[in-house]
Amino acid sequence: MSSKINHIFILHAHLPYINHINSNYIEENWYFENVVESYIPILRMIERLSNDGINPKLTVSLSPTLCSMMENEILEKKLKRYIELRLKLIESETEINEDERIVALLDFYHKKYLEALEFLNKYSGDLITPFKLYQNQGLIEVITTPATYPIIPLTLNRETMDAQITLASNDYKERFSKDLNGIFLSECAYDSRVEPYLKKNSIKYFFVDDNAVDKTKNSPYNSYKTDNGITFFVLDYLTSERIFGGSSYLSNPLYRDFYRDIGYERDIDYLKKFTLSDQRIPTGIKYHKITDINKPLKDKEVYEIEPAFNQADTDSKDFIEDMIKRFENYQGDPVSVSCFNMELFGHRWFEGVAFLESFFRNIRAQRYPVQMYTPSEYISNNSSPYILRPSISSWSDNGFFDKWLNDKNDFIYPYLYEITRKYIRTVNRFINSSISADVDKALKQLTREILLMQSSDWAVLINYDTHKDYAIFRLKTHYENALKIINDLNSGSLDFDFLKRIEQENGVFHSLDWKSFATKSSF
């Protein structure tokens, strides 16, 4: 029987890089919603826990594209405007609503948006600073993902794989002033071909989905080492089952309903003043509880804060107790790794941050036999004796890559391959020659366009038919931008106005080294 459960809790956050200078795309709202509803509430939770002497030892995975957005001044201004307009919407709603439960909820929302604004002001709009601060205080461990979040097993050039890992590692060092210890491979998609690049960048650990190991032979509750000496952890699927599965917490009738939103109910002309959009979009202002998952949205009952937040506390205890029960007969001390998208807590699951906070407080208060670890701390205390080669896998759908590669989106890969090859040829042409500052600038921007096109987000959006037009627009834009720069470089006549414009919009990775893409070997 195990005397204690070693637990690693990962919150993974990623968004595609979306930054438009002169226009408002509704896709930008993804970032604003997540900041207000998840990132800031989670950061504030860490602060509260720390103030009460509780070290959550949380692992936070932040993709480099998201980090770039967190430091982007244009987005910072838009985010402030977004919050201010939401505050006005809440104030307007308070004037027209009479139900005391809704007025209480609006008051709650108002405080939440004001707190978000205060938090942003405290850190001068830069959300990287608090993550960095909490990491330096030992409260969290921040890790990252490949640079623009490509699916590694669907990556066709070794140069791309190398560049995606090396850029991510360098970006992390620059941003967090320390070496990168661990990586969360995009969508947990593993392929052993990535390991030389992990090793090259001194990355000590990564994670795989539980179907990457044969559980009839190997426990998913051990850490392992690959042939290359890199540690990997296996995600504990049963912890996410508690939250997402058939009788999961997320479907509790008391919790707030995610889908019913005043953005789909109020008059569009009224909404426009606050959303700045002609389309119906979610506003985050929701008044109803799940009530019964089988009931249509119109029949949902009015949400009440207190019972819902009490339920989150009850569920957090159940989550811990269920984990303890599962390991009752386990030989040795298991390591259980929970991993969730950060947006789940607060944004998708309104009471999620309360659940998380109760989870950390209850482990301490109830003296549960659960020892929280960051991965680096776990590795330094528990050197794994087991060597294993995980199978290719991902944490999505059926455990593979169907979501990013099917009849709807497979056209991406031939285009991506050809433009990347054309790009690598261009880079190889300049790598050993002395070049002007203008050519260097053009090669940097060319690299950004290629990297942004490699993001797996476009394939997902096309697969689900949600924001498909936007995804195709982005793929086309990056492809055409890259092709134009290549042609301009080949003809020796750079278009500086064009470069300046696209650099403003797609200016991710300020100090990237385009030489990362030069040919070392090829398939």
Added chain:
Amino acid sequence: MSFNLTTRSILDENYCLVLPKNSWEVFVFWKFSDFKISQFEKGYYLKNIIFRVLDENKNIVADVPCEWARAKFYISLPKFVNSITVELYAENSNGKEKISVSNEINISYEKEIKKEYTRI
């Protein structure tokens, strides 16, 4: 521009590449040089090309015919393999001609285990 797939390569090269969709199905796409396309168009080769799937030990797993101009194709693997490469052959009255060999991809070592998991 529009993303319409054709077999014409902007690199003016003949190649085929393979990607893993899951552990029982792979995606193949191919491109031809302008010269090769003209050969197909003029009937120098038969309309169907052959994809020969090889396992990690270079044993033949399957020979799969497909029309040369389709530009992409999904191949279901008839048996469990660790990794594969795909060879692209064109055929004419003189026999088969190997046009290209794909990259090698890892598939899986536990095919039957994968299917028991369905994510929500």
